[in-house]
Amino acid sequence: VPLGPLDMVVLATGMVPNSTDPDAPAQEYGAELLNADINPYPADGDYKPAACVPPGGSLLNLQYRQGPHLPMLADGFSDSHYICFPYETRRTGIYACGPVRRPMDMSEVGEDAMGAVLKAIQVIRNAAQGQAVHPRVGDLSYPKIGLNACTKCRRCTVECPFGAIDEDEKDYPVVNPTRCRRCGTCMGACPVRTISFDNYTVEMLSSMVKAVNIPDEFDEKPRILIIACENDAYPALDMAGIARHQYSSFVRILPVRCLGSMSVLLISDALSVGYDGVVLMGCKPGDDYQCHFVKGSAMAKERLSKISETLKSMQLEVERVSMVDASIADSARLPKVIDELVAKIDAVGPNPFKGF
Ligand code: SF4
Ligand code: SF4
Structure with a gap:
């Protein structure tokens, strides 16, 4: 499905939102490191991601260097923080509800879907006003990269938990603001301290x-x-x-x-x-x-x-x-x-x- 022109995708219960092939190679170089983003904590027990999804190509076909998947965490769920950000997935702008994100019965699913849609509406409104999707009090800035000091080491690309950093044609990192959650992981990763926020x-x-x-x-x-x-x-x-x-x-x-x-x-x-x-x-x-x-x-x-x-x-x-x-x-x-x-x-x- 070409997702480029879409604002929101609603998946019905029963559809499979995650990758159909979690082992599919990342799109470019650094595949080994970048693939760790897809399922960083594989369980030692019975859980086998590949067994949970049907064979074939990716259903979502996301344009991320880390791969076209919606990353899954433990037990095959796609959440990014089940307590504080219940509808968020690790692909900013995609909100999961229903049994996709945790086990629940039909009576809960309707309410859950409403929560996910409200979250998506909030994000669309924020973006329309030029505001960060994940604002923090007093700071609406995104990471800024001082390219004069950048050594193109790609640590920031690899460590960003949300795949928000890509590289331009000269291999310099580029932050995609609509994907960034302003966690600062890229700032901590940069060995030459050339990533910063306006007030962090x-x-x-x-x-x-x-x-x-x-x-x-x-x-x-x-x-x-x-x-x-x-x-x-x-x-x-x-x-x-x-x-x-x-x-x-x-x-x-x-x-x-x-x-x-x-x-x-x-x-x-x-x-x-x-x-x-x-x-x-x-x-x-x-x-x-x-x-x-x-x-x-x-x-x-x-x-x-x-x-x-x-x-x-x-x-x-x-x-x-x-x-x-x-x-x-x-x-x-x-x-x-x-x-x-x-x-x-x-x-x-x-x-x-x-x-x-
Ligand atoms: S602050 Fe950096 S590491 Fe965190 S989401 Fe944004 S680009 Fe990725
Ligand atoms: S971690 Fe720092 S030096 Fe390495 S590519 Fe990113 S900005 Fe450049």
Whole structure:
């Protein structure tokens, strides 16, 4: 079906919206990496995507470099965040309802379809006014790419959870605003920090990190940075405060749009100004995912797995950097987790970069 001239597609119950061939190759180079976008968390159990769909070509034939499919997540559903964005799929502008997105009976389907249509209407109206489909308070900007510094490495294309980045004829990345959900994962992925939003940049985060007072080694007060996802981890910490749960006063918390928007360069910046440790706090990645942007926390975990080389080059211990899974319901658990991490980092000793 040529989807170019259409504004909205309504699929009846019983139609198969997902790819008919999840293993179909991506359209261009980088197929191996890009195909990971189609089904990033294949289950180890009985679930076999290919067995869930009929043979043949793609029904939707989407014009995405990652392939013509509507990506499926665990158990073959096409949602992108079942709690907060129930109708969204991982292809912005396509809204799923009914048993396509979760098991439900006929009595629920009508109401569900209404929800999906209202969501589509909201998006069409926003777009007609030139507004972002996924606005954030005070910031309607899309990622901007400084092409003068771009090395054409394609990390942003590969890591974007929504396939919103393509490349032009000279291989420079191009953001498609109607697909972008403004998660910042591309910003965190860029090794040369050349992707930014109007009011959200790596430099801005770095300045916030450096603005914190770091006690010197003789004060015997460690300073630990928690980089917290603003969707779940940060509100959970907020709730811990409201409930008057106590945790170490040595931590300072930096909220980020999604852990995926966190560049590893931010960690080295923090350690080089004397923080004794850095903790990433974000949604649980994997099959039972909670990430609002599908794979932002998985990307952060992937980047963190390579931090040991950076720590080695700085002659610092690996125990200084860790990652904690946190959901919005964890307000009672997190204080204990934080205190344990602070004790662990304190036992390693002060960061030798303090005072430089
Ligand atoms: S902000 Fe998120 S959705 Fe938009 S281009 Fe970057 S990674 Fe993709
Ligand atoms: S990640 Fe950065 S350097 Fe790499 S292609 Fe994207 S913008 Fe260019």
